[in-house]
Amino acid sequence: MNIAVLIKQVPVSNDVSVDPETHALVRASSEGMINPADLNAIEEAMQLKEQTDGKVVVFTMGPPDAEKALRDAMALGCDESCLITDRAVAGGDTVATAKVLAKAIQLYGEFDLILGGALSADGATGQVAAMVAEELNLPHVVEIQSVKYKEDQAGKVEVVKKMHDTSFRIACATPAVLSVNFGCNEPRLATLRSKRAAKSKPLVTYTNAELGFAAEEVGIKGSPTVTVDSFQPETKKSAKMLTGTPAELAKQLYDLIEEEKGK
Amino acid sequence: MANGICVYAESYNGELETVAAELVSAAKGLAETTKEKVQAIVLSDHAEELVKELDKLGVDEIYAVKADHDITLQDDAVSAAIAEMLKKIEPSAVLVPATPQGRSIFSRVAMRLGCGMTADCTEVLAAQREDGSFYIKQNKPSYGENVFVTILTKEGIYPQMMTVRPGVYAACEAKESGNANVKFFDDIKIEKSGVEILEELPAENTTDSILGAEVVVVGGRGVLEDDNFELLEKFAEKVGGAIGGTRPMVDSEMIPFNHQIGQTGLTIRPKICISFGVSGAIQHTEGIKDTNLYVAVNTDENAAIFGVADYGIQADLKEILENYLTL
Ligand SMILES: Cc1cc2nc3c(=O)[nH]c(=O)nc-3n(C[C@H](O)[C@H](O)[C@H](O)COP(=O)(O)OP(=O)(O)OC[C@H]3O[C@@H](n4cnc5c(N)ncnc54)[C@H](O)[C@@H]3O)c2cc1C
Ligand SMILES: Cc1cc2nc3c(=O)[nH]c(=O)nc-3n(C[C@H](O)[C@H](O)[C@H](O)COP(=O)(O)OP(=O)(O)OC[C@H]3O[C@@H](n4cnc5c(N)ncnc54)[C@H](O)[C@@H]3O)c2cc1C
CATH class of the missing domain: 3.40.50.1220 (TPP-binding domain)
Structure with missing residues (x-):
């Protein structure tokens, strides 16, 4: 089973601000890490690979230094990687992003499964995976807990998804796109040895020269939506501060709660 | 000409979700300014019952597709049918619940129609351009520091599509009955999906x-x-x-x-x-x-x-x- 995993490099901390001119994120530090849910996607991919053979290829679209995220992923056992980097594709919304990811996957080769995280820690729309599926005309299941391959069910995988306080066991025809919930498994760790091995694993770089989009199809220009403003919420009120010793404060809290309950 | 504020009436097991009534409230708020119709779309194997429930919410138009089987999680097929519905209805805006179902289906619809989708709005506001045309300011919390951002669908692109967080708009009250124009699209079929539910296991309801x-x-x-x-x-x-x-x-x-x-x-x-x-x-x-x-x-x-x-x-x-x- 050949598996593509989409990973996004996200800022290590929430320590970002918004540029008042462009409304884009300004990161206090350029340090990035693999989006947490994507580590769970990598783990699912590795387990499938161990069971079925085949290879796992990680893809990321981002600035050139996103190569680090790809090396980290290969240190976790992924076999090959693909960096999509070009000013032309930067700054896109989810539609523009998904278009580029889908094209890169197609250009790279054939896959039985495409896995991603359910939600990124920064943009956090949770839209990209289903959009990639639409662009590639494949079925999808998002926000899943696990994916299994069953020997006797060729052309399908079995997926578990929780929704409406119910756990669904689902058959999904392959090739398919699946997005994996944060925390659904215990991602493996890299070792010194696997980190060293990752340095010599293949990393292909695609720019728009390879992808061949017209300038108005991708990036900010190719995005149907645009961020036009950022603003501070009105501070509605300020809390009445209670004073006293901890014991007195606890008693005041008690009285407030009991009074409200009695209403 | 794109016209109408359209709500996706999410349902599960033949029951309308509460969020549908919340989004109808939001749509009515927008329509008060833009003077457009409030519309709702529903797709289900219980479409007829759901249409009756929706009518009580006081929308102007209801568009429905009847499924001949349970379509839960068959989002590849459902999204294709919704895209066809929207091409016929031509609303100026579509409000979608920011729920797992809404996100999953409408990400595909937004991709197919090329209209994009703003995620997790906590406020949607009607605003007017100099030429008199209306657009919707799609507000949501930003990343990191405590600011909100306003996202717009670029001028000329329709429908303006956004998911709205459950719980931010108060649900509009259901009346005894309504008088919406109801249209069933019998020519739109929900095609075969690559997704099939094998089993439902009750999970702990926490x-x-x-x-x-x-x-x-x-x-x-x-x-x-x-x-x-x-x-x-x-x-x-x-x-x-x-x-x-x-x-x-x-x-x-x-x-x-x-x-x-x-x-x-x-x-x-x-x-x-x-x-x-x-x-x-x-x-x-x-x-x-x-x-x-x-x-x-x-x-x-x-x-x-x-x-x-x-x-x-x-x-x-x-x-x-x-x-x-x-x-
Ligand atoms: C504050 C803020 C709000 C935004 N709001 C919106 C909005 O409402 N609508 C909109 O269309 N865009 C929005 N964007 C832009 C959007 O975040 C970007 O398009 C982003 O590149 C992808 O979306 P996401 O991070 O939300 O992905 P999600 O859909 O949350 O990510 C899910 C998974 O998709 C994969 N993935 C996502 N991005 C990449 C990538 N670059 N490379 C490889 N895999 C990837 C990963 O597997 C990831 O785990 C917003 C951006 C910001 C900063
Ligand atoms: C796209 C996106 C979506 C997000 N979604 C959510 C979400 O849905 N829900 C959510 O909660 N967060 C969300 N976050 C994260 C959010 O931005 C904050 O980082 C998070 O809410 C902070 O949690 P916290 O207040 O527990 O921790 P912190 O911000 O670290 O605050 C801890 C506080 O505890 C106080 N404190 C420490 N010790 C004590 C003590 N002994 N006694 C009294 N006070 C003490 C400190 O003074 C500090 O104010 C999201 C972030 C992003 C970017």
Whole structure:
């Protein structure tokens, strides 16, 4: 089973601000890490690979230094990687992003499964995976807990998804796109040895020269939506501060709660 | 010409979801300014019953597709049918619940129609261009610092598509009956899906407890130290409250994901909310609405939470909890 995993490099901390001119994120530090849910996607991919053979290829679209995220992923056992980097594709919304990811996957080769995280820690729309599926005309299941391959069910995988306080066991025809919930498994760790091995694993770089989009199809220009403003919420009120010793404060809290309950 | 504010009437097992009535409220608010019709679309194997329920919400037009089987999770096929419906209806805007189902289906629709989709709006506002045409300001919390961003669908692109967070608009009240124009699109078929449900296993129903709770006790990163969480549990038991938390609490696996409160978690409306060791990030406080009593305990007098709560206690949460438990 050949598996593509989409990973996004996200800022290590929430320590970002918004540029008042462009409304884009300004990161206090350029340090990035693999989006947490994507580590769970990598783990699912590795387990499938161990069971079925085949290879796992990680893809990321981002600035050139996103190569680090790809090396980290290969240190976790992924076999090959693909960096999509070009000013032309930067700054896109989810539609523009998904278009580029889908094209890169197609250009790279054939896959039985495409896995991603359910939600990124920064943009956090949770839209990209289903959009990639639409662009590639494949079925999808998002926000899943696990994916299994069953020997006797060729052309399908079995997926578990929780929704409406119910756990669904689902058959999904392959090739398919699946997005994996944060925390659904215990991602493996890299070792010194696997980190060293990752340095010599293949990393292909695609720019728009390879992808061949017209300038108005991708990036900010190719995005149907645009961020036009950022603003501070009105501070509605300020809390009445209670004073006293901890014991007195606890008693005041008690009285407030009991009074409200009695209403 | 694109015309109409259209709501996706989400349903599950033949029942309309409450969020549908919330989105109808939001749509009516927009239509008051833009003077457009309020529309709803529904696709289900129980379409007829759902149309009757929707009519009671006082929408102007209802468009429906009848499925001949249960279409839960068949989002490849469902999204294709919705795209066909929207091409016929030509609304200027589509409001979608920011739920797992809404996100999954409409991400595909937005891609197929090329219209894009703004995620997780907490406010949608009608605004007017110089030429008199209307557009919708799609507001949502941003990443990191405490600001909101306004996202627009570029001029000329229709429909303007957005997901709206459940819980931010009050549901409009259902009347005895309505007089909407109803149209069933019999020519639109829901094609075969690559997705098939094999089995439904009941999972533990833990979310309801917090959504319905009158008292919610919220723990933040400050609770992660020492045995503070145990104290919090005892406190919650004493006040008869459910426990919710911030993202760090979920990330550190203190509480399950479906107890996270905020932008990427639940929106709650408890009567009483007491938070311990929560800084008050907008992504979190957006998830708490309409409380009668909101008290925050935090050691930092400048914590943003003191700009949101009714009462503030600047103190070590451990000491407050320990003292409370002796009362
Ligand atoms: C504050 C803020 C708000 C935004 N709001 C919107 C909005 O409402 N609508 C909109 O269309 N866009 C929005 N964007 C832009 C959007 O975040 C970007 O398009 C982003 O590149 C992808 O979306 P996401 O991070 O939300 O992905 P999600 O859909 O949350 O990510 C899910 C998964 O998709 C994969 N993935 C996502 N991005 C990449 C990538 N670059 N390379 C490889 N895999 C990837 C990963 O597997 C990831 O785990 C917003 C951006 C910001 C900063
Ligand atoms: C796209 C996106 C979506 C997000 N969605 C959510 C969401 O849905 N829900 C959510 O909660 N967060 C969400 N976040 C994260 C959010 O921005 C904050 O990082 C988070 O809410 C902070 O949690 P916290 O208040 O527990 O921790 P912190 O911000 O670290 O605050 C801890 C507070 O505890 C106080 N404290 C520490 N020790 C004590 C003590 N002993 N006694 C009293 N006070 C003490 C400190 O003074 C501090 O104010 C999201 C972020 C992003 C970018």
